[in-house]
Amino acid sequence: MKKKTTYIWMGSIVALSIVLFAVIYFFHLQDDAIKVADNLKTGGQPTLSYYIQGDLNDPLEKPMDVTKVGEFVYVTDTNHKQVQVFDRSGTPVFKFGKEGTDKGQFEFPYGIAGDKDGNIYVADLYNANISIFNEKGKFIKYFEVADKADQLKGPGGLRIYNNQLYVTDIPNNRVVVFDLKGKKMLEITSVTGKEDLLNAPNAVTIDDDKNIYVSDTGKQRLVVYDKTGKYKRTINGSADNKGSSKFVNPRGIGVASNGTLLMVDNMTHYVYGFDKDGKQIFQFGGIGSDKNQFYLPNGLFVDDKGEVLITDTVNARVGFYY
């Protein structure tokens, strides 16, 4: 009897602990989301926590893009033709890939994204393919398009949302949406028609309303479409978004949970924030290697909690903002 009571007590304590942990964890997550979102919402820039610079013996060189899967940060270490993986503290965990054209090898690893199963998709601009790795960096297969006519010529930016792969095909001046089996769901090549085509789009992202944001690098602008690919608006940094563009080489983009749009402007070395209407609400950066400065920043990723990662190519680091 005494033994049975002990079991009941122990079970109760464990159950209570689990419930308590869940409650605390839930509120912790909420707190994170509120903290970052509020920061962005009030016109403030994301708060820099630290920089990831890579393995001491193998520091990053031209990190082009970054994503976050679970608590791990995946960075395309482009000049080293590999992907480096870090834990939440910025500690290198492992890396995968090497120079070449075979399976698991890269010539220009660029866009990177994770699916709900933890698989990692890596776009290779020069090898003209997208490789799929498991969360440990083991090559699984190439992403194959169902119809050869949809073959990618130079994949750049990647995003995965609702089991759909969004990819910018840079040399083909288009953005393509596939399901994860390779069937083309949508293709965007222009803004309003043949007279206004995309040019070298480098990045794509999606908000919670399924609007599609394209960093149209060659035309120095961001273009926003609805989920069907219908044009909604252009953002180019000018007062009414109709004047001369303020951007020079716009690259990585991401949308925070509160709708704030963040964009990296590569050759002005700035990061801009916009509200849902495309009005600029903050900017930070500028050329340099000090805290919050950049030398040719490129990739940007915002997760569900509003944590922001930005690759800083010449400074060879990734800024982690949370």
Next chain:
Amino acid sequence: MSKFKFSFSLVLTIILVGILSTSVFARGAYWGSLTGDNSGWSFKFINTSDKAKDFTVKVYSNEDGYTDALYSSPVKTAVAPHPEPTGAAGEYVTVTVTPDNVNFQLGVIYKFVLVDVTDPAKEVATETKYGVTTVNDTNKKLYNVSDDPEMVDVDGSGLVNANHTGLPGAASKGGNKHGFYQNNTNSCAACHQTHTAAQGEALLFKDGVYSTCSACHDGTTGAYNAFATSSAETTKEIAGTFNISTDSAHNGSLHQSDGSITVSAAPGGGKSQAVWGGEFNCASCHAPHGAGSTMENNLNMDPLGWGGVEYKALPTGVTLDGATDAQKDSLNGKLFKDLTIIDLDTNSAALASFIKPYVVAKKTITAADLSTDKTKEGYMYSRANVQVGQKVIQTYRWTGKAYVRDFSLWLRGSSREAANTVLTGAPATGLTIVWRDGFAFGAATAVDAVSKAQISLGIDVETTTNIRSLFDSGYTNYIYDSGTEMSKYCASCHTDYLSTVRTNLTGTYTQAHRHTTGKDNLTCVRCHYGHGTDATIMKDSNDESYFEGDHAGKLDYYVDPNPSSALKRYTGMSVCYACHGSGGQFINNPANEAIDGPTSTIYGSHAVVNDAGVQYDDGEAPLKPGQPGTRE
């Protein structure tokens, strides 16, 4: 209102409407439109006068303040009148003007004027077209983007924004994304730091040039990819690629342009800090602010700044061995001051012996001096519209044996800059200066008014990205002098390696007998790549690479057994054998399938074919595109 007032008002209205209508329809010619495309411009107009007239289109440029017409189109005679035009297509008359007609140059603004021939002083319609163009990747001809609202200058200054990589033609290689900045440009900070720069005079950030260039030229913007993966196409290009491997399986080499070395590392160059001490980077060869070059590769017009270094012969009694670095450098200087204008009309033997490496002479043009054939020297004059009977002032270059006409461009600076060409006494009008080809022409009175010259020589390579356009006179895009200019370009740093005579010792810093490089067909890049090479893009003497032919995929076959920094286009010594393979030295070589006959005008392993597949020399196997074959 009284009936009188009503009637008066009505009559007055009718009269005024009549007057206005008359004035509207009284125009001499209804202005249609001026459009540009890859092949030039089309000028459309309607004759809205009440009788048939003759019209011509004249083209002026801003270079002389729109004073002298660069071109007058053939007269359109008896153009039918349409005093009440409806705009129907049949009412329009079209006059086309090609880039060659106006001796097209980037950055120049051209003004098109429709002229009633019966009253030439009366300009019936004018339109200005900006000379802001880029190069179409398909046919390499000029592509006019002036209709693009983002590209056209907003203030008439001829300036548009740099780094607008998305403008029409951006996917082509090069183009003039560099330079032509908009007045509210936001581009400077891409490369420069006003107050916190890590590097000297240019206020650049660390790794500034290399990193900035590769931000766009890495394939992410559709601009030329300097790091392209090796392919069959890469082997045909002038530059090769920086994306090479230097391991023993590839034995690659490249121009180390990341700023880690100085220019003094160039073989065949000097070591003085004044000229050679600067960082070697992309901007050592290319001009990030715009070259003014007519070629799409945006090559710097004055690499290493020789155009501002005055040429001075060694002092009496001083030999090369005993000369100082500064004295040696001055021998390479391309700034020539106080040059007498040698008159070849009165003294045809004046250039028989050496005077200076470059001199200036004038002569009266005869029909023999002109040619419409782009492969001939006379083309340089004809495309500038030089006429028989006019006089030309021209740079001449000493080859080691004789003086030849030289078409290095004349650098234009300001009075504050060392590199600046000045023709003393040149009249305000009547003398046309063709800066890019280094000559001036006009009526005898205008030319004879020039009493002396200071010339500052730069380089302008006219070519495409296909290697054949530089040396193969049978290739469509070949233009006379392109290969020679390319060699001069390489010799800006590798100065001693520019040679047109093998029989003499040449060189300023080291004396040696050197392979000829100072001819179009023996241009440096015929044997070397500009950016980098490795076993995957080097070829064998049969002009086959890793991607094709009998040894496709066999890396060990193509790896150069002599690893070096030479950026060779051909592996091992096939760099020699590719051209000399069937010359007299190698007759009876059973491995060679095409031996030239004893009277052949061609030596080399094969003859070159032109675009139509026609061989230069009967009986020989045709070449694959890009395959070498020396044509003498």
